[in-house]
Amino acid sequence: MLSKNILNALNNQIVKEGDAAQIYLAMASWAEKEGYDGIAEWFYAQHLEEIEHMLKIIKYVNERGEHGIVPKIEQPPSDFKSVYSLF
């Protein structure tokens, strides 16, 4: 069992990890479209890392007998000014 505060904090962090994954994915897709293949690969890798963080927290919460909530997918920005602006 987890306290309500800790459970809420962990479920809020799951949302943040999911949002970060989405933003990195959008940046990867934009960079790939612009022909920056190496940069795109780097952002795709960051996307997967954030997904992994989200999974770890969901599993941790569930292992503690609680319920890790899968958040809704929010659409991230799809257009970026420059490679510089990504970083």
Ligand SMILES: [Fe+2]
């Ligand atoms: Fe993360």
